[in-house]
C-alpha cells in the first residue's frame with residue numbers, strides 16, 4: 001500500500017467575511033504533498049499562502065473543500081499532533097520565558113514534563129537560545145523571537161513541519177543554521193512545507209514547488225521542470241513569467 005500523502009487538499013475554498021465585504025482568498029485549491037517531500041509554496045503578497053496554511057492547522061474555518069494530513073482528517077487530534085507550524089506572525093505569550101514557552105507547548109502536545117524539558121534544552125541549543133532561557137518574549141530581539149517560534153514548532157517532533165516565511169528578518173548566520181537543521185530533519189523523513197519570498201532559497205531547497213496566485217495554484221512541479229516549462233533559466237524567471245501570464 002502506498003503511504004498516505006503528508007497533505008492532501010481537495011477543492012479548498014476560503015471566503016473571508018470582513019468589514020468592507022467578502023473576500024475569496026482561496027478559490028478551489030487541489031494540492032497533494034507526498035510524505036517526505038520538501039515543498040515550496042510561492043506567490044505574491046495576498047496570494048493565499050498563509051490562508052492555506054491556517055486552514056491546514058485549523059486556525060480558520062474552511063468555506064469548502066477537504067484537508068487530510070497523513071490520511072487523517074485535519075481537525076482530528078492525531079492530525080494536529082502530526083503538524084508543527086511556525087507562523088508568519090510571531091505570536092508568543094508575553095508572560096512566558098523561552099524555556100516555559102517550549103515546555104508548555106510540549107505539554108500541550110501530550111509530552112511528559114521530563115521529555116518536554118529535555119527537548120526544550122535540545123531546541124534551545126539548536127537555535128542558540130540557551131543564554132535566554134529565562135527571558136520573556138518581549139525582551140527578546142526580533143530574530144530571537146523568530147528562533148523561538150521555530151524551536152516551538154519543532155518541539156513535539158511533528159512529521160510535517162510548516163514554515164511560513166521562516167527567514168524573514170533572520171540574520172545570515174541563523175539562515176544558514178536553520179537550513180542546515182531543516183535539511184537534516186528532512187533527511188530523517190520529516191516533510192517540509194515552506195513559504196518564502198526568497199526564490200533562490202526555494203530553488204535550492206525545495207524538491208517541488210507550487211505557485212499560487214489569486215487563491216489558485218497556477219503551476220506545480222520541480223524547479224527544473226518549471227524552468228523548462230517557462231523557458232526560464234532560474235526560478236525567479238519562472239515566477240515573473242507565471243505571474244505575468
Ligand SMILES: Nc1ncnc2c1ncn2[C@@H]1O[C@H](COP(=O)(O)OP(=O)(O)OP(=O)(O)O)[C@@H](O)[C@H]1O
Nearest residue numbers: 016018023025043044045046047048049050051052
Ligand atoms: N482575516 C481576514 N479577513 C479578511 N481578509 C483576509 C483575512 N486574512 C487574509 N485576508 C485576505 O486574504 C488574502 C490572502 O491573504 P494571505 O495572508 O493568505 O496571503 P499570503 O499569500 O500569505 O501573503 P503574504 O506573502 O503577504 O504573506 C489577502 O487579500 C488578505 O487581505
Ligand SMILES: [Mg+2]
Nearest residue numbers: 049050051088
Ligand atoms: Mg502570508
